[in-house]
Amino acid sequence: TGLFTYDPGFTSTAACDSAITYIDGDKGELLYRGYPIDQLADKSSYIEVCYLLLYGELPSKAELKDFENRVTRHTMVHEQMHYFYRGFRRDAHPMAIVTGVVGAMAAFYHDSTDISDPEQREIASIRMIAKLPTIAAMAYKYSVGQPFVYPRNDLDYASNFLHMCFAVPAEEYKVDPVVARAMDRIFTLHADHEQNASTSTVRLSGSSDANPFACIAAGVACLWGPAHGGANEAALNMLRQIGTVDRIPEFIERAKDKNDPFRLMGFGHRVYKNYDPRAAVMQESAREVLDLLGVENNPTLQVAQELEKIALEDPYFVERKLYPNVDFYSGIILDAIGFPTSMFTAIFALSRTVGWIAQWKEMIGDPQKKIGRPRQLYNGATMRDYVDISAR
Ligand code: CMC
Numbered sequence: 001t002g003l004f005t006y007d008p009g010f011t012s013t014a015a016c017d018s019a020i021t022y023i024d025g026d027k028g029e030l031l032y033r034g035y036p037i038d039q040l041a042d043k044s045s046y047i048e049v050c051y052l053l054l055y056g057e058l059p060s061k062a063e064l065k066d067f068e069n070r071v072t073r074h075t076m077v078h079e080q081m082h083y084f085y086r087g088f089r090r091d092a093h094p095m096a097i098v099t100g101v102v103g104a105m106a107a108f109y110h111d112s113t114d115i116s117d118p119e120q121r122e123i124a125s126i127r128m129i130a131k132l133p134t135i136a137a138m139a140y141k142y143s144v145g146q147p148f149v150y151p152r153n154d155l156d157y158a159s160n161f162l163h164m165c166f167a168v169p170a171e172e173y174k175v176d177p178v179v180a181r182a183m184d185r186i187f188t189l190h191a192d193h194e195q196n197a198s199t200s201t202v203r204l205s206g207s208s209d210a211n212p213f214a215c216i217a218a219g220v221a222c223l224w225g226p227a228h229g230g231a232n233e234a235a236l237n238m239l240r241q242i243g244t245v246d247r248i249p250e251f252i253e254r255a256k257d258k259n260d261p262f263r264l265m266g267f268g269h270r271v272y273k274n275y276d277p278r279a280a281v282m283q284e285s286a287r288e289v290l291d292l293l294g295v296e297n298n299p300t301l302q303v304a305q306e307l308e309k310i311a312l313e314d315p316y317f318v319e320r321k322l323y324p325n326v327d328f329y330s331g332i333i334l335d336a337i338g339f340p341t342s343m344f345t346a347i348f349a350l351s352r353t354v355g356w357i358a359q360w361k362e363m364i365g366d367p368q369k370k371i372g373r374p375r376q377l378y379n380g381a382t383m384r385d386y387v388d389i390s391a392r
Pocket residue numbers: 196226227228229230231255256262263264265266267268269270271320322325326327
């Protein structure tokens with residue numbers, strides 16, 4: 001055939017120019033707009049990181065205040081949306097709900113359909129960043145049968161999310177600043193990751209000039225898979241299944257066995273062939289949170305740390321350059337905070353929304369923009385004549 005480059009999984013195809021996120025997988029380096037992820041996780045805040053990803057530079061104090069005000073003005077979802085939630089079964093997976101609700105927003109904001117207008121693009125972007133925590137928190141509240149909690153705009157982004165998830169009307173609820181900080185860091189570490197599967201999905205959907213809410217819903221759907229965002233849920237389930245340190249070798253052997261579909265979840269990455277820099281921050285954060293919440297000798301953390309140690313010395317993992325990724329430790333923190341595993345990927349989705357939007361905006365504004373249209377190598381039947389059903 002020779003006409004097209006055959007590249008399943010796009011392992012060597014660059015589909016766009018981008019100035020947002022840089023990854024050096026061999027060095028284990030991740031930069032948002034040039035700033036190293038560990039510095040941002042340490043010194044910045046998620047809302048500031050959102051500004052940085054969207055507009056390219058760190059904000060001044062006044063710019064940050066203004067941005068925060070613009071976001072908080074849009075945190076509520078339309079009251080009508082409550083009916084949409086009530087249509088779901090109580091045991092629906094939060095990611096199924098979030099996918100549906102984000103897509104349904106296209107029906108509430110008709111103005112956003114005109115993406116040729118930069119003002120409309122901006123307002124749709126702010127709406128999504130503001131509403132995703134509310135949407136995810138409502139999915140959680142719905143699943144536990146508690147009343148929805150309205151956003152509190154006097155709280156910061158992470159504290160407001162925790163409040164919407166864990167406050168109940170009958171009781172006083174105060175967000176622990178340490179927990180809020182850990183939550184904020186999780187958001188920051190997941191905010192963008194260049195052209196991964198869900199981001200590429202958002203770009204591909206957006207390349208047809210589709211409604212931005214529909215494009216982000218497509219990203220949420222893609223993120224759900226266990227090979228992508230669903231890995232955080234799968235990783236914690238795996239650590240729990242292993243249970244105790246003495247059972248680790250059995251699972252290591254299973255992961256190495258090519259006849260066994262089992263993989264070490266939270267291990268390996270398409271781009272990182274060195275330690276995922278996000279995993280390093282996450283591991284430190286996991287220790288801090290467990291210490292501060294007084295969870296001593298957490299068996300899951302013990303299994304995680306020991307599993308990591310054993311795998312990093314095992315030739316199978318060494319040769320294939322398989323290191324823990326961001327999802328290996330995030331579940332331990334989310335579990336300690338009180339989230340059920342089914343919420344983990346929804347939290348990833350709300351964190352990644354800003355990245356999807358920044359990438360979508362970059363694409364829409366790119367003079368090189370074209371509708372995405374991969375080609376194929378056809379390997380089906382050659383031309384043949386139709387056979388009447390009576391003769392088959
Ligand atoms: N456990 C055991 N073996 C593995 C693992 C693992 N977690 N990951 C890769 N391998 C092996 C794989 O079997 C293959 O071996 P061989 O060369 O002998 O056939 C080799 O390593 C290369 O793997 P691959 O599947 O070709 O690599 P990929 O770049 O296509 O896949 C991955 C990357 C992330 C899908 C994969 O490593 C994986 O399934 N990991 C577990 C799921 C996970 O943690 N995903 C989260 C990714 S980070 C967050 C995100 O992006 O959403």
